[in-house]
Amino acid sequence: MADEKYADYVKAVQKECPEADAQEVAEAFAKYEEEFYIPPQDAMRSVLRRFKSGTGPTPQSSSTTSARVTKKVASLSELNGEDRDIEIEVAIITHNVRDQTIRGEEKQIAFGMLEDNPWEENGQRTRWDYKDWGPHANLASGSIVRIEGASVNEYNGKMSLNINQSTRIVVLKEGVATLASSNDPLDIADIPADGYICVVGRVLSSRPDQIHRKDGSGSIDVVRGRLADGTGSIGFLSWEPFEHEVGALLKIDGAQVRSFRNTPELNFGRTTRIEVFHDASFADVDTLSNEASLTISALTDGLRDVDATVQITDIMKRTFDRNGEEGFLWSGQIADPTGRCRISIWDNLPFKESDLPVTVSIRGARVRAWQGIPDITVDEGHQLTVLEVPPWDESMDLSELSVEVPLPEVVGGASRVGLKTDGIVVSVRDDSGIIHRCTECRRVLREGACFDHGANPGEEDIRLRLVMDQSGATAALLVNKEASLTVLGLDEPGLKGIVEEHGGLGFVQHVRGLLLGRRVVVSGRSIVDDQGAMILADACETRVEDAQMKASELRTLWGWA
Amino acid sequence: MERARISRQPAHLLLASEFGSATLHEKGSGEYDPSFVITKLGAKVNRVVAAGLLERLELRETTNGSTLYQGQLRDPTGLHYFSVGDYNSETLRELSHQWLERIDDGEPLLLMMTAKTRWYQTDEGAVYTSLRPEEACVVSREVYANWLLDACESTHERMTAYTASLEVEPTVDAYRRANLSVSLLSARQHYGDIDLEPFKLNLMQSLDIAEGRMEAATTPPPMMSLPDGDAAVANDGTSTPLSDYLLQAIGHLDQGEGVDFETVIKNAIAKGHVREAAEASIETLLESERIVEARFGWFSVAPSD
Numbered sequence: 001m002a003d004e005k006y007a008d009y010v011k012a013v014q015k016e017c018p019e020a021d022a023q024e025v026a027e028a029f030a031k032y033e034e035e036f037y038i039p040p041q042d043a044m045r046s047v048l049r050r051f052k053s054g055t056g057p058t059p060q061s062s063s064t065t066s067a068r069v070t071k072k073v074a075s076l077s078e079l080n081g082e083d084r085d086i087e088i089e090v091a092i093i094t095h096n097v098r099d100q101t102i103r104g105e106e107k108q109i110a111f112g113m114l115e116d117n118p119w120e121e122n123g124q125r126t127r128w129d130y131k132d133w134g135p136h137a138n139l140a141s142g143s144i145v146r147i148e149g150a151s152v153n154e155y156n157g158k159m160s161l162n163i164n165q166s167t168r169i170v171v172l173k174e175g176v177a178t179l180a181s182s183n184d185p186l187d188i189a190d191i192p193a194d195g196y197i198c199v200v201g202r203v204l205s206s207r208p209d210q211i212h213r214k215d216g217s218g219s220i221d222v223v224r225g226r227l228a229d230g231t232g233s234i235g236f237l238s239w240e241p242f243e244h245e246v247g248a249l250l251k252i253d254g255a256q257v258r259s260f261r262n263t264p265e266l267n268f269g270r271t272t273r274i275e276v277f278h279d280a281s282f283a284d285v286d287t288l289s290n291e292a293s294l295t296i297s298a299l300t301d302g303l304r305d306v307d308a309t310v311q312i313t314d315i316m317k318r319t320f321d322r323n324g325e326e327g328f329l330w331s332g333q334i335a336d337p338t339g340r341c342r343i344s345i346w347d348n349l350p351f352k353e354s355d356l357p358v359t360v361s362i363r364g365a366r367v368r369a370w371q372g373i374p375d376i377t378v379d380e381g382h383q384l385t386v387l388e389v390p391p392w393d394e395s396m397d398l399s400e401l402s403v404e405v406p407l408p409e410v411v412g413g414a415s416r417v418g419l420k421t422d423g424i425v426v427s428v429r430d431d432s433g434i435i436h437r438c439t440e441c442r443r444v445l446r447e448g449a450c451f452d453h454g455a456n457p458g459e460e461d462i463r464l465r466l467v468m469d470q471s472g473a474t475a476a477l478l479v480n481k482e483a484s485l486t487v488l489g490l491d492e493p494g495l496k497g498i499v500e501e502h503g504g505l506g507f508v509q510h511v512r513g514l515l516l517g518r519r520v521v522v523s524g525r526s527i528v529d530d531q532g533a534m535i536l537a538d539a540c541e542t543r544v545e546d547a548q549m550k551a552s553e554l555r556t557l558w559g560w561a
Numbered sequence: 562m563e564r565a566r567i568s569r570q571p572a573h574l575l576l577a578s579e580f581g582s583a584t585l586h587e588k589g590s591g592e593y594d595p596s597f598v599i600t601k602l603g604a605k606v607n608r609v610v611a612a613g614l615l616e617r618l619e620l621r622e623t624t625n626g627s628t629l630y631q632g633q634l635r636d637p638t639g640l641h642y643f644s645v646g647d648y649n650s651e652t653l654r655e656l657s658h659q660w661l662e663r664i665d666d667g668e669p670l671l672l673m674m675t676a677k678t679r680w681y682q683t684d685e686g687a688v689y690t691s692l693r694p695e696e697a698c699v700v701s702r703e704v705y706a707n708w709l710l711d712a713c714e715s716t717h718e719r720m721t722a723y724t725a726s727l728e729v730e731p732t733v734d735a736y737r738r739a740n741l742s743v744s745l746l747s748a749r750q751h752y753g754d755i756d757l758e759p760f761k762l763n764l765m766q767s768l769d770i771a772e773g774r775m776e777a778a779t780t781p782p783p784m785m786s787l788p789d790g791d792a793a794v795a796n797d798g799t800s801t802p803l804s805d806y807l808l809q810a811i812g813h814l815d816q817g818e819g820v821d822f823e824t825v826i827k828n829a830i831a832k833g834h835v836r837e838a839a840e841a842s843i844e845t846l847l848e849s850e851r852i853v854e855a856r857f858g859w860f861s862v863a864p865s866d
Contacts, residue, residue: 516674
């Protein structure tokens with residue numbers, strides 16, 4: 001039977017290995033096809049090898065190339081954080097002068113943005129901030145200059161250029177500030193994380209505030225508030241007097257965007273031009289306030305003047321002692337259909353604890369994040385309004401809600417709780433399996449000692465440490481004990497049995513056999529910070545598709561059916 | 562600070578043909594900047610998830626006395642070359658050892674691996690890509706089929722992006738606006754216009770296999786190109802699979818100066834042909850004037866009339 005089907009292949013094999021038995025060769029082809037989905041043409045080489053030791057090409061040996069950074073560069077991307085005394089030709093995009101007190105001396109410095117590759121039209125350009133400590137009189141916006149002897153500054157992964165007093169500036173093309181980029185108003189939703197921009201928006205809120213200098217040398221009067229257009233809203237901080245009332249429609253040119261924690265904010269300074277703008281069709285305050293109300297998924301650390309409608313699912317009073325004075329706060333869990341997070345209320349509740357769950361509308365709150373989880377902080381009870389009915393389907397159980405979020409969004413967004421996502425397991429870390437945690441802080445012990453608490457008897461726990469990828473995004477994945485056992489299909493004694501028999505690394509390889517390259521669906525919470533994204537999963541399952549169904553689905557989808 | 566910038570590179574699901582046909586390399590100037598291979602479809606890969614039949618695995622001694630396992634992994638579209646050396650974990654070397662014994666016993670093994678991509682250029686200018694596995698395991702055909710489908714989906718996404726890019730002005734800004742990756746632009750500039758048909762055929766073949774439609778996925782046996790085989794080299798200059806392949810390879814690799822002899826031969830061997838047959842076939846092609854030797858040892862496809 002089998003030998004007939006593979007007759008041509010058997011012949012081909014026998015041509016090279018005349019002594020091979022036709023029946024055996026045919027059986028080998030059948031095995032590859034039936035057990036491993038390897039069609040005969042792909043199995044050919046392997047079968048041949050079995051019947052005759054074959055020869056094959058060999059991959060090449062290794063070679064390494066290392067590039068040396070030269071100080072004279074054509075583009076900013078060639079620079080790294082340690083470079084000193086560099087030379088580059090750039091276009092000056094913006095140039096601002098400001099007074100700054102340096103070591104007790106009032107001094108002028110200049111700052112702004114510059115762009116490399118100034119000569120090529122429509123070429124790829126990189127934009128950096130610069131600071132000119134000179135300041136050099138011949139530096140002006142719109143000009144193209146050669147900077148000789150500047151140094152690179154790197155802070156929190158952001159690169160900028162320091163133009164020192166000793167730096168030489170050679171003007172190659174006089175500045176005509178033709179770059180109108182900052183004069184085209186941007187939609188608020190499109191505001192970048194930093195830079196100088198122009199925006200048209202309506203004032204949603206505004207209040208005077210003070211910023212205290214860290215060194216105790218006094219405080220600065222500022223105005224804080226929120227600005228909105230049809231696409232979104234953004235907080236602002238004005239360092240200059242700001243007397244526009246709530247509802248005023250303004251065109252603001254030359255506002256600086258700065259990110260506080262994870263949240264961009266507009267800064268108005270001396271060089272910012274603010275004028276009243278007239279547009280009868282611009283949305284009014286009420287509409288904008290409603291639209292500016294945020295969902296939990298959009299909360300980021302450092303947001304201020306936040307309006308939101310949420311359900312409080314759980315609340316607890318906590319008291320503390322501060323300088324001999326007793327204080328309290330209410331701390332709890334909140335949810336809306338986009339996710340869950342925490343709330344802290346530093347005042348009496350406008351409802352009874354026994355009324356939970358309660359839907360409230362929150363106005364003017366701020367957001368702090370603890371362990372990456374947003375926490376809406378409400379300072380005064382009047383910021384909360386209890387709603388009779390939630391604005392979403394009342395029958396939704398929000399306390400157990402898991403919102404499905406694609407991995408790239410998890411990685412690109414803020415930390416959140418109650419999420420569900422899927423991806424391919426690309427790594428099973430060697431420290432998966434049985435671990436010991438510090439009895440004081442739950443940190444994993446290394447060689448019987450805790451980083452903070454020293455030698456510790458430890459408490460046994462089980463976890464998997466994986467890496468999952470999806471659509472070009474990558475996240476570390478920590479699976480808790482219960483979910484680990486479930487996904488491996490083991491109970492605790494079973495798992496220990498494998499570890500005892502094969503050792504810790506043998507166990508890890510066993511896990512790879514079950515999970516590597518497999519698609520998993522996980523739920524839990526995420527922590528996103530400078531180190532990347534981490535998902536703490538309390539549920540994890542492998543998703544095995546029915547290959548036949550999926551293949552026909554793809555064919556239909558691609559029009560190949 | 563330095564560490565925070567070096568984030569883990571995501572893994573791409575790549576079929577062997579897409580990775581194997583890539584020749585473009587990209588690496589930042591910093592010492593620790595990751596290195597990437599950019600494929601014809603614009604995938605910029607530092608790490609892949611590959612799967613397939615372990616077709617060959619051999620232990621080699623290198624000149625400095627260390628040991629190296631070299632192997633090849635076959636999926637429906639072609640071969641991945643990989644090596645496991647002393648720099649790899651004990652676990653992976655131990656596994657390689659076990660697998661070597663198992664395939665020497667003729668046992669078929671389906672492997673799944675995550676691997677770093679390597680790019681290498683010989684002094685003559687020939688470009689090779691290969692994989693350095695980080696983690697690997699043996700999988701069942703169901704898992705393999707699932708991986709194949711995921712890999713097909715991600716390949717198809719890149720094909721769609723490629724088609725979309727044909728309408729887009731070739732600048733970084735225009736690509737960004739069109740939501741296309743900058744690496745696709747680099748690919749377009751490096752590879753020029755490419756033919757999507759082979760990729761489509763690869764996907765169809767892979768879908769058939771994932772579905773278990775083995776009859777559909779089976780093709781007639783290749784002519785094994787034996788040096789003394791009567792069918793291997795047609796002396797009258799008509800087509801054989803080997804000569805067709807050589808013509809295609811020379812046409813493809815030719816960057817204007819022709820392709821050197823060793824490169825042609827190496828490519829033919831990589832495709833499963835025998836060296837002597839390939840050499841003989843080049844002779845035949847020369848005699849029948851379907852290729853020309855512009856200068857000694859360098860070949861181009863003869864201009865058609």
